[in-house]
Amino acid sequence: MGAVFALVTVLAFVIVVYVGVGIAGLRGLFGIVIPYAAFLVFLIGMVYRMIEWAKIPVPFRIVTTCGQQKSFRWVKRSRLESPYNNFEVVLRMILEVFAFRSLFRNLKAEIKGPNLIYGSYKWLWLGAIAFHYAFFTILLRHFRFFSYPVPEPIQILDQIDSFFHIGLPHLYMTDVVILAALTFLFLRRLADPKLRYISLASDYLPLFMIYGLVISGILMRHFFKVDVTQVKEFTMGLVHFNPKAPQVGVIFYIHIFFLSALMAYFPFSKLVHMLGVFFSPTRNLANNSRAVRHQPAPWWKKPKFKTYCEWQEEFKEQLIESGQPIDEDCYEKK
Amino acid sequence: MLEKALVGSKKYWALVFFLAAVFLVGFFFFLKQLKYGLGITGMSRDVSWGFYVAQFTYLVGVAASAVMVVLPYYLHNYKDYGKLTIFGEFLAIGAVTMCLLFIVVDIGQTHRLFNVLLHPTPHSMLFYDMIVLNGYLLLNLICGWTALHAVYKGTKYPDWVKPFIYLSIPWAFSIHTVTAFLYAGLPGRHFWLTAVMAPRFLASAFCSGPALLLILIYIVKAFTRFDPGEKAIRALAKTITYALLANLFLFGCELFTAFYSGIPSHQISLKYLFAGLYGHMKLVPWMWASYALMLTAAILLVIPQTRNNLGLLPFLCLLVVIGTWIDKGMGLIVGGFVPNPLEHITEYMPTFPEVMISIGIYAAGFLIITVLYKMAISVMESRGLI
Amino acid sequence: MAKLPKPDELIKSIDWTPPEKDWMDDIPPEIKPGRYCYPAKKNIVEEIGFPNPRDWSPLDEDWKLPSNFREIIIEGMKDRLSKYRSFKVFMDICVRCGACADKCHYFLGSGDPKNMPVLRAELLRSIYKGELTWQGKLFGKLAGARKLNEDVIKEWFYYYYQCSECRRCSVFCPYGIDTCEVTMMGRELLHLVGCNINWILEPVRNCFKIGNHIGIPPHTIKEIIEYLLWDIEEVTGVKMEVPFNKKGAEILFVTPSGDYFAEPGIYTMMGYIILFNYLGLDWTMSTYASEGGNFGLFTSHEAMAKINAKIYHEAERLKVRFIIGGECGHMWRVKHQYMDTATGPAPKNLEVPRSPITGTVFEHAKSTKMIHVCEFTADLIAHGKLELDPSRNDKYVVTFHDSCNPSRGMGFFEEPRYILKHVCNNFYDMPENTIREKTFCCGSGSGLNTDEFMEMRMRGGFPRANAVQYVRDKHGVNMLACICAIDRAALPTLMNYWAPEVGVCGVHELVANALVLPHEKTGERPRTLDMRQQPLKPEEEENA
Amino acid sequence: MVIDTRVCKKHEPCEECIKACHHVHNVPLIPNKKHEIKWIWKEEFEHAFPDTAHEYLDEYLHEREFIVLCNHCEHPPCVRVCPTQATFKREDGIVMMDMHRCIGCRFCMAACPYGSRSFNWEDPRPYIKNPNPRYPTRMKGVVEKCTFCTERLAEGKLPACVEACKHGAIMVGDLADPHSEINKVLREHFTLRRKVHLGTGPSVFYII
Amino acid sequence: MHDAGKVIPGIIAFVLFVTVPFWTNFGKAAPKPQPELPKEYKKCVESKEFMRREHMKLLRKWRFDVVRNNMRVYINSEGRLINMSLQNECMRCHTSKKKFCDVCHDYVAAHPYCWNCHIPPEEKKGWATKEVKSLTEEASSKQPASHH
Incomplete structure (x- = not known):
């Protein structure tokens, strides 16, 4: 149900742009107004979310400890799983944010006869990490459209990403990876009955929007070509607040629209996990509540x-x- | 399961970091090679394949050898190999990865690597080699991983993996056969143009691979609680013995064919390797060393008292490994190119960057093997199996 | 009370495949006997002072909710969203990746999809979205939002009292979303409309009024302990002492009342007494702060603080130097993670805990001044201060159950194991994915160890029991040691059901068995009985 | 192609064909023998025809140097082994290289029994003194060889070597056409081919 | 706000990160590529729009046709016959790679490697800068392990 709705929404996006740009010729609206507006919504929305969270106190130190606490010198403690000070918390967060530590721990339970057994299950971790890193790399790569001269590291990244000369222009490895990862993330929601049961339209929608974004990008690079010079003139115009909507194919506007939709959707959806993970009290606190006196919440009254x-x-x-x-x-x- | 490779003793991490550092050094030289071209190697117009392809060839053998433990265990239900099979399969994963990396560094246009897939060419042996190698990597990943996963879960391996296990057995033979066909099917390279090329490859694989496996097992045994049991070690030693004898026998067949028939083109490379040609004799000491080592090992392995001496065995294995490594890793490939088809002699020796890149790849392969072995041992430990 | 299926029937009935029907349409839940707890009695709710006291049953059609229950709940929710960042963040950031789905013991044992932690949180999250966010109001079900109604309250009651707040899901969540927090909020909200369970509220009332969960008055406590002292004399031949309300003692010892009330907790209690007497500690117990446990934690943050505050109050009055806490799970969650900010700072007379025997300063407890008895004992063993004869526990093949709260709320893994490895010769851990931070709940945590909840207890305890079964069959394990009073109460039933022949004990029971008292050392009176007054070496007895 | 080595002998040490070819195709002049690129070059009899040489051969043959180049075999082993079809046989029989596709595996070099193939061990450009702007160079990491001047044939011109030879020692023609000039020459003269016994069917004939 | 010491730097870092394109370009002129067009020729192989969009695909097709199919003549949409050759045909009109190709390629940071082999018009003089003698020395010094 949710998947169908998300699919229809995404197709509607394509049609809207097709009608808006292809037929009505509203290049200014789709190329300039909507992207700027979406970016503003994204920026303000995300900052607002962070402030909103930060305004709420954390009354108790509810760290989830996944390793040995600090006690005796002769007991080996786990600095990463049971951090004792802020430095160790930072390490724990780095592992969590950059390596998806908790997902890496994932297991799969299975009942076999009278036994409950646990298998290693890192596919979700792999899919998630592949998706996020590919997305991030693609994002960085796009910086070539927003800078001139293009910084050396971005160019090197681009060259590494297109290291294997497949097709012309060369196929980016991250494009392949992100498509594979998205497909995995989507199919697992359909294939596993438990996941199908918990999945909402708002779980499929971001997946499909990113699909749309990625596919339109790939199509534009390899199939429905657009004049990339004009595109860059336009993107440079955007960052100089002097944009001129380019006279290029609708596919470009579809790409931009998916991006805008995703940006605008970000602060109001589960995608805020991007920032929320930093605010999670079970992960971002030190497990030192017996050793260090912490401030109670301002609203807290002694019983x-x-x-x-x-x-x-x-x-x-x-x-x-x-x-x-x-x-x-x-x-x-x- | 992978998390088991992320916790370990200081010694384990020292090894991991050491191998990673060596790999990075090799990678640095590879970047230089990418920039300058293959000219930084010792290869030339006449000897156009060298150390890389030789290492590739040798390691295909090491990879294929996994079948020497898999086959008795799964086909003949030889229980003593129970603990050993996973190690054999993981050695194969490391070895095939190294093979693939040696191909990657040997290619002049690394960027175009995927052309092999984009323009599949069924009449090229290299195309089949690509298929069998990647297939073997995949098969060993599936079989080894699932078997270990079953241990991790405390169950028996699932039924669906059985066809893959059975498939991996002929497949192991195929990887070395196809690799032999790379060489054996070329007109004008008489040293290679022989029907016993593939059997020779298999014989040398089935002695060198298990010998390397045994050495690794001895190392693992020294540092962990893992012990495959004396019976398994003795059985494997027998495999090594017979394969080594077959290898020497087949070489003898080559000598007979070349020298009894008296056909000069069949003799000339052998002459170059063992006696030198017109004063070119860089490989002569290596080749004699190789066969001396193999013969010594063969004699000592045939004598039951010395073969069953478990303290001596790893050293005999070392003789086998070094002997076959020189034979295949240096002699076989270079020998095919000297003299060249126009009967000029250009000698070959790898250069420093070439050796460094190769060492880097070996480091990467052994890093993979280290990590996989660590994982296997920890999983077995967690189930109280060792 | 509902009939409990046989173990093999129960396993066969587990099906993790959820129904095709959308979960939001599947309310009100079918309240199944054996899977819910009886509501709190009217007088108890009244005595505690919680709203809407009444006689009702979850099986009734009409739950007699206040007419403005929607406003109450929504206001309560807003209030908590502004007070607990955890609650707000956890409501906002879940991506429903499903990593937690098969981590919950109640889900694993029941297959009820709403026991998947993600969905348990979604029960509340959907209301948060539907009532408090514009996205939810606008897009409704598509955004996973719905409106609050009486059926939702029923669903909440059913499922928030099918969560033992064990936090296993939180370990696996990529954002650390802790269903315990969600359940706590759910339960707090339910209290606002008078939906609570008796098994929790009655102990809370007892604690408030009398001093401990069971409601044992001070003189009875003393009597019970005296009985235990006689037993100790029977076993060891030594007359020991337990000081009560002793002013100026060095150490205040607090332990859950379960330890002096029922088997096998009393043996653990005997263990503490023997140990402290062996060391000649200057200690005292309190008949006022006679409860280490804290069912307030399962009620509300306020109730939790109210119960806990007594301990510091008593420590101040008795002018002790520091506090030792007994073996208890949720008690230690409170002492470790809540005590400081909820009822701290520690009174001035308390000092940083320092073992009077070894001189070890417990730096990691320098603010709350309270240490775990296992920390205390492990330190003693490490310094060689205890004469131990582990062979006295040779009839036991022991495994250790990590209780949820000390594991995931404290990081307490090595100390009890260290003790066990020194007091018995046969120790085997359960499979690695069922212990330490991945440990499974006994199935009866967070105040759910009531008899009417038996089916769900056995289902929820299945993963734990299955792991015990594994070591029982593999290593012949016959004793399950734990450091939690609820475990000691709940696990015997669970073992009886799933893994017969496996007993349950506290760690200090085994310590006391192994501890060689001075006169035993000289051979004056060799010990023949264990704490349970059973022969130490059964076979020999038979042979003789 | 037919090479009349008798003519060559007369005009020793003429290298016009080599010079022309290497200039037209921007073949670098690399001093390091190991990295050499050669499309067409000279060999002594015992090297050009190793299995035909014997110790009783006339001095006359020993003195001569023979022009060697890719034989554009009828059954080219290089084409058979190439894993990407970067080297392929055109319908007209020319064995062609696609430099855009070559991955530089050098399998073809191992397969070619005539040593006709060269690999770019390094960037060739620094070794090209006087490039022909109408023809591309190669880059490092690809194999190259004589292409029978397909680019010239397409324009109706003769291969560069043929054109450059003032003495008419080299001639080309269509072997498939029985009436072609080249077939006539082949009928009239006894010719040698290199390593015929390998079954590659070389298309370069030598009049001795 | 609670934990302002951590949250505010976090917010600043976030804002700085997502606005990178804006502030890195701030104060710089917006560049515009101006490739030099041939003066004497008005029409390219295909329309200007097509060429801007698809020249790489066209060249790729050409290279395939010429090398692999031995087809050397391209018939454009107007029916005009064109010799398919980058070096000999395209660059006949566009007499400078630097002033034509590179202008846009540099602008969008695209680095096709056509010119590793194909010779741009301005590089007719060649690249052999080193003396042959020094080359020999260099080469032999690189191969210490081998000699003839």
Whole structure:
């Protein structure tokens, strides 16, 4: 259901652009107004989300410890899985953000006869890491459209990515990787009944939008060619706030529209996990709550409870009867 | 399972970093080669294949040898090889990876590597070699990984993997056969133009690969609790012995054919390798060393007392490994090119960058093997199997 | 009470394939007997002062919710979203990757798809989206949003009391989303409309009023302990002492009331007593702060703090130097992660814990001044301060169950194992994916170890029990050691069901068995009985 | 192609054909023998025809140097082994190189029994003194060889070597056409081919 | 705001990262490539738009036809016959690679390697800068392990 909706939405995007640019010729709208607006929404939205989260206190140190705590010198502790100070927390976060540490731990449970067994299952980790790194590389690569002269590292990256001369222009390896990874991420949602059950339209939509973005990009590079010089004149115009919509094929506008849609969608969807992961209290805190005094949340009030003296009054008889000491201090204070 | 390779002792990490560093040094020289061209190697117009292709050829043999433990275990249910098969398969993964890397560095236009796939050419042996090598890599990945995964889960390996295991057995023979056909099918290279080329390849593979496996197992045994058991080691030693004898026998057949028939073109490369031609004799000491080592090993392996001496065995294996490595890694390829088809003599010796790149690839291969072995041992440990 | 299926029938009934029907359309849930806990009694809710006390049953059509329950819940949700960053972030960033799906023991044992952590969170997340975000209001179901209604409350009640807050899912989540936090919020919201369970609220009430979960008054505590002292004398031949409410003692010892109430916890209690007497510690217990455990944690943050605060209060009154806590799981989650900010700072008279025997300063507890008894004992063993005869535990082949809270809320793995390896000769860990940070819940955590919940307890405990079965069959394990009072209460039933012949004990029971008392050293009176007053070496007895 | 080596003998040490070919095709002059690129060059009899040479041969043959080049075999082993079809046989029999496709595996060099193939061990450009702007160079990492001047044949011109030979020692023609001039010459003279026994069917004939 | 010490630098880093294209270009002139067009010829092989878009595909097709199919004449959309040759045909009109090809290629950072083999018009003089003698020395010094 969700997948169908997402597919229809994405196809609608294509049709909208096709009608808007191909037929109505609204190049200014689709080339300039929408991208700028989407970028603003993205920028402001993301910053807003971060501020929104940051305004909420973290009242307790609810670290998820996945390794030995710091205790005795002779006990080997796990700095990464049970960080004791901020430096170790940073290391843990780096592993989490750059290596997807937690997904790497993934297992797959299986019932075999009377036994429950756990297999190693790193496919999700592999798919996720392939997708994210490929996406990031593609993003960096696109910097060649936003700079002149193009910085050397970007050019080197481009050359490494197109190291194997397949087709002309050369096929980027990241293009292949991201398509494969997206396909895996999509198919697993369909193939595994559990995942199909939990997947919402808003899980398929970003996948499909990125599919659209990637496919339109690949089509533009290899099949429905556009004049890349004009495209760059346009992108350079964008960053100089002096854009002129290029007279190129609709495919380019489809590409730009998918990008805009994705940017605008970002802050309001699950895609905020990109920033949210940094705000996760189970990962970004140190496991030192017995050693270091932390500030309680501003709203936190010390609890009211039955004090010893009140309690002693209530159980005085039994205490005396069973020979337990009576605290005379309770009466002195009064 | 991979996470098991990410935790280990200081010694393990020292080895990993050492191999990675060596690989990076090799990679640095490869970048130089990419920039300058293959001219930084010792290869020439006349000896147009050298150290890289030779190493490739040798390692295909090492890879193919996995079948020497897989076959008895899976086909004949030889239980003593139970713990050894995974190590054999993982050695094959490392060896095939090295093979592929040696091809990558040997190619003049690395960028166009995928042309082999983009323009498939069924009449080229190289096309088949590409298929069988990658196929063998995949088969060993599937079989080795699934077998280990079953250990990890505490179950038996799943049924679907059985066809792959059975397929991997003939496939192992195929990789070395096809690689032999690369050479054996060329007109004008009389040294290679022989029907026993493929059998010779297989014989040398089935002694050198298991010998290397045994050496690795001895190393693993020294540093971990892993022990394949004396029976397995003895059985493997027998395999090495017979294969080594076959290898020497087939070489003898070559000598007979060349010298009894008296056909000069069949003799000339052999003469160059073992006696030198017109004063060109760079490879002569190497070749004699090679055959001396193999013969010594053969004699000592045939005698049961020395073969069953488990302290001596790894050294005999070392003799086999070095002997076959020189024979195939230097003599066979270079011998085919000297003299050249026009009967000029250009000698060949690898250059420093060429050797460094090769060492880098060996480091990469052994890094893969180290990581895979570490994983296998840790998984077995976690299940209390060792 | 519902009839419990036989183990093999239960396994066969597990099917992880979810139904074709969309989960949002699948409400109200079919409330199955054996899978829900009885609601809190009206008087108990009243005594605690929680809203909407009433007599009701989850099986009823009408749950007698307040007429404005929607506003109450939504306001409560807004309030918590502004107070707990964890809650807000976890509501926002889940990508439903499904990594957590097969990590939950209740899902693994029941196959009920709403027990997948992702979906359990989604039960709340969908309301958050539908009621509090414009995306959800605009796109509804497409954005995974829905409106709050009575059926949703029923669903929440059913599923937030089928989560034992074990945090196993959080280990595997790429963003560390912790279903425990979500369940805690869910339960807090349910309290606002008077949907709570008796098994949790009654202990909370007892704690508030009397001092411990079970509601044992001070004189009875003393009596019980005296019984234990007699038993100790029976076993060791030594008359030992337990000081109560002793002012100026060096150490205040706090342990869950389960340890002096029921088997096999009492043997662990005997273990502490023997150990402390062996060392000649200057210690005391309190009949006021007589509860180490904290069912408040399963209720609300406020209730948790209220129960915990008594310990510092008592430590201040008794002028002790530091506090030792007994073996307990959720207690240690509170002591480790909440005590400091919820009820701290520690009173001034407390000092950084320093073992009076070894001189070790427990730097890692320098703020809360409270250490785990296993830390204390492990340190003693490491310094060679204990004379141990591990062969006295030779009839046991031991494995160790990492309790969820010390594992994933504290990082407490090595200390108890270190002790076990020194007090018994046969120790085998369970398969690696079922221990340490990947440990499985006993199936009865977070206040769900009630009898009416038995089917779900056995289902949820299946993964744990299955791993015990594995070591039982492979190594002949017959004793499951643990450091949690709930475990000690819940695991015997679980073992009985899934892995008969495996007993359950606390770590300090085994310590006490192995501990060679001075007079035993001289051979004055060799020990023949264990804490359970069973022969130490059964075979020999028979032969003799 | 037919090469009348008798004519060559008369005009020793004429190298016009080599010079012309190497200039037209921008063949670099690399001093390091190991990295040499040669499309057409000279060999002594015992090297050009190693299996035909014997110790009783006339001095006359020993003195001569023979022009050797790619034989454009009827059954070219280089084409058979090439894994990418970078070298291929055209319909007209010319064995052609596609420099855009060659991966530089050098299998063809191992396969060619005539040593006709050269590999660019390094960038050839620094070794080209006087390039022909109408023909490309090669880059490092590809194999090259004589192409029978396909680019000239297409324009109706003769191969560069043929044209350059003032003495008419080299002639080309269509072997498939029984009435062609070349067939006539072949019928009239006894000719040798290099290593015929290998079954490659070389298309370069030598009049001795 | 809580944890401002960490959150605010985080926000700044994020904003700086996503606005890289803007601030790295700030204050620089927006460049525009101006390839030099041949003066005497008005028409290219195909229309200007087509050539700008698809010249690489066309050249690729040409190279295939010439080398592999021995077809050397291209018939364009107007029916005009054109000799398929980059070096001898294209560059006949576009007399400078630097002023024509490189202008756009540099602009968009595309680096086709046609010119590794094909000779641009301005490089007719050749590249042999080294003396043959020094080359010999260099070559032999590179191969210390081998000699004839």
